[in-house]
Amino acid sequence: MWYDTDGETGRTRRRRSRDRPPRPSSRCEMEKDYNRLNKLLDEAESLCAAQGTQLTQLRRLVLETLLTATGPVKAYDLIDTLRAKGHKLTPATVYRILEFFLQNGLVHRVNALNAFVACSDSHLPAHNPLILVCPGCQTTTEINDEGLYTTIFNRLGALGFEIKDGTVEVRGVCRKCAKEDIT
Numbered sequence: 561m562w563y564d565t566d567g568e569t570g571r572t573r574r575r576r577s578r579d580r581p582p583r584p585s586s587r588c589e590m591e592k593d594y595n596r597l598n599k600l601l602d603e604a605e606s607l608c609a610a611q612g613t614q615l616t617q618l619r620r621l622v623l624e625t626l627l628t629a630t631g632p633v634k635a636y637d638l639i640d641t642l643r644a645k646g647h648k649l650t651p652a653t654v655y656r657i658l659e660f661f662l663q664n665g666l667v668h669r670v671n672a673l674n675a676f677v678a679c680s681d682s683h684l685p686a687h688n689p690l691i692l693v694c695p696g697c698q699t700t701t702e703i704n705d706e707g708l709y710t711t712i713f714n715r716l717g718a719l720g721f722e723i724k725d726g727t728v729e730v731r732g733v734c735r736k737c738a739k740e741d742i743t
């Protein structure tokens with residue numbers, strides 16, 4: 561899915577990307593997105609149930625907001641978005657819900673952007689992802705590769721380094737931003 565920005569950059573990008581998938585605009589595409597969102601929320605509900613917890617209405621609302629965002633969301637932007645939708649959640653409530661999702665792996669913290677992103681593999685139990693961060697367009701890509709993780713953890717363990725937070729973040733330039741840079 562492509563999220564073109566407005567302004568000159570966005571227009572230039574659209575002209576160069578005739579072969580890319582278009583933005584979801586038709587009713588059919590919107591329906592597909594809606595079905596996908598519901599599928600992800602249902603998966604999240606099953607995961608919570610399997611862990612003996614519940615995807616309450618408020619938790620579902622927060623997760624839905626993160627799943628429909630175009631990238632990681634800062635906590636205060638999340639609160640503002642919820643408020644704009646008519647849900648006045650206190651910061652304490654939102655942080656508590658985020659903490660719940662961080663614990664069960666449905667959301668990941670992106671320290672490089674000081675933001676939160678919905679997990680891209682919502683059927684996975686709590687896990688340690690590798691997150692590629694592009695500060696240019698403020699987007700992330702999640703990679704779950706157990707072999708890669710075992711290598712990193714074993715290497716760090718051999719150095720006597722105690723891991724506290726298993727998420728590995730790598731900052732860089734995404735393909736989209738790199739393409740814009742050379743033109």
Ligand SMILES: [Zn+2]
Pocket residue numbers: 665668679680681684687689702
């Ligand atoms: Zn994940």
Ligand SMILES: [Zn+2]
Pocket residue numbers: 694695696697698699733734735736737738
């Ligand atoms: Zn980028």
